Amino acid sequence: MFSDGNVAQEDRRVQGYAGSQSTVKHAQRRMGLIVRRLYGNVIKHVRTGENLVVFAPPYARGGNWLYEWAYAYENGLENNRSVRVCYIEGMDSWLEEFPQLQALTIRKKDIPLRDQRAPGFFQDIENRTMLSSFVHNVLVDSPSFNERLQKFKGLDANDLVINVRRGDYYSNAVIRKNFGIDTVGYIKKAAREAFDHHQYRQIFVVSDNLEWCKENLGFLQEFAPTDFSKHGSSMFDDLAFLASASALILTNTTFGYWGAYIAEALRTVTVYAPNMHERLTSGRPKIMQHRGGWTKVAPENSQNWLVEHDM
Template identity: 35%
Template structure:
């Protein structure tokens, strides 16, 4: 055997022993730190990481989330999230490290999500200041466009026929009770005005969206009793907040029966089973299965 191969084998054995020693040492630590990507994720995904820490803390576990600049900015809106964080420079060598997105609705005990919403999010004064009262007959519709449709890779994963979905969902809502006003929450008001203009035949549209103001969008979703959601984590959290705020409107939420191709057969594993699932169609194609 050559000297080079012997040296390579020795380095491999050292690396294995080093990993085993580190794992053994970390087994003595009681703190686990969830490490989200430092950038590239929005509020909806951030909140799932923080829900993980909240659920762990409720169970008596020392779980924290490594802070990022994005999470830090949202702590100005939701200051009660602070206690779930640890700054990157304070992550100890012996801390367990994971990256757990925790988006499965059934991952934690049933009390974890509503307690996270009512204890950590809804007390937010900046959020409450943006929430508007509305009639029970109002309907808020969330439409997610953006990179889901501008980036071909994402469109292939997340895209579907939005107009047919909205039309079908609104029809189901009207079958429950009349709609007297519609508010659209979207990142693309121009597209919605052009492609969802049929909504004006249902009820007056009070707003076609305020793009660039994520807090206003979240507050609009949270304050509405009746919602039609997008296949978006931000949209799901808007509904979680609405359910926490109103307490009795779980059956007044409509959501696509689809989130992303290639995972769980496309089914949205994030959603509350008490919400209504509406079948969607592929763009220019048959119903999505």
Template identity: 35%
Template sequence: MKIKAVVTGAKSRALALVRTEEPYVIWGAEPMNGGNFLFLWVTAWARRRHTGETWVVRHKPKMDPWLAEFPALRSLTVREDEVGLRQRRTVEWGQQVYRDWFYRDLQDFAREALLTSEGFRARLDSVARDAVVVNVRRGDYYSVPEHREAFGFDIQGYVRAALSRIPEEDGRRIVLVSDDVAWCRRHLGFLRERGHVETLAGPHDMFQDLAQIAAGRDLVLANSTFSYWGGYLASSLPPRERPRTVQAPLHFNRRFNFGESPLLLAQWRAIPDDEFLGG
């Protein structure tokens, strides 16, 4: 194993000396989807902006719906078979604040690369704009034991704490956006005490979910990159269209940063665990 590691290291160093040509390629880590892809694209966009170097992101098949929804992302994407031997590649997540991007980059990228999509703007016009939007992320966060250990937290307590900070007269219409609506109906019944609770009507896709998060009047975000991007989009809208409040759990992922999320915008309200544990 030692010999193999030495050979691999020597090969990597040799390739680094050869791979100096632009555009530089963010290869991406595994596994990735959704909001994680957007962090790669904003990293490439921000590096172009701040360094003058050309950076692109390696295409993955799961990116295709995102490229169709947000056409401006195509200029930041390259197919693997188009990458030359001499082009530099990096394997990363694109989530290192102040190294990969600044917070202003997130919002400028949202305005210039995402909110310029005519299709997505049409979605924003089709969803509720006068509601409290509660986003709940379940899925593999809770079905896979190692993910549950890292991402899982007291969703009920957090949602209660977040709603308590929204005046009752402003929370009479609640739109629930979740990948597990059935779980929410079983465990978040207290939402009905605040007002009328609804979900997106009829067949819809993840971009309709994203638009509803971005369009809400008051946002209660989940600890997920998809939810964060809904918040970034919302906070990047023209001032009159932005939400009045955005709240998010301080908790994101226990594997890094003592579990605290570095991906929240300063203008949002972060809610730490000790405000709702046992709630």
């Protein structure tokens, strides 16, 4: 559960994303872009240093931030320079869980004047040549996260783990329009495809809303005994549980994707994911957040799983 401070922080994030999608906000952003370009033409003659600071979108959170940190790690090593992500409110728990991320992060007040700046959104994962290195040396290297992984060593190739994203994908109308999918229909189809491939002994569901999953995904018991219980007390336990799996069904969430990236760096993994990520990029043949070996699950009678109402 969120503390009162984190609830307010999450509300600001959701409102920020929803506001950024409105017509007025788009117009304001276009005007702001013009001003920033004029300012940029002047400041670029000052910001000529070798080092780089990446600015993640203000409404981004955990899974999104990991893409920026992974880019900073890779780009810094490849170009022998300092590349850091500008700190955003809410990063503290991630920096505590994964201490190596602290060297890849900088507070805005501490950014040297001459450092170059770049807007974040480095989610094209197939172009991350050091993804496995980042996972091992930054994420799995964490004593805390490694301890979590040890708790779930009992998972094996006969266990199927399903990650279901709910939260603001469905509670906020604007976000739901871009990310909401027919979760029930998708999980049914993905489970059928998974069990056609392998007869799994047990299913585990990992979600930010397990009560919804219990109420709506009971049909999974027809495939195999299904566990809807919470394993651990933290979102990092959820991430470690996903990272401990050898077979995963993911919904369209970067948190789940990172669970799969970590798992793939540790062992051979079978991954099923929807044939889209969001409405804004639906229809594109390549989903930048998906790995090449993942199975893209498509619906029977429509282009993708997107819906504008709660499913």
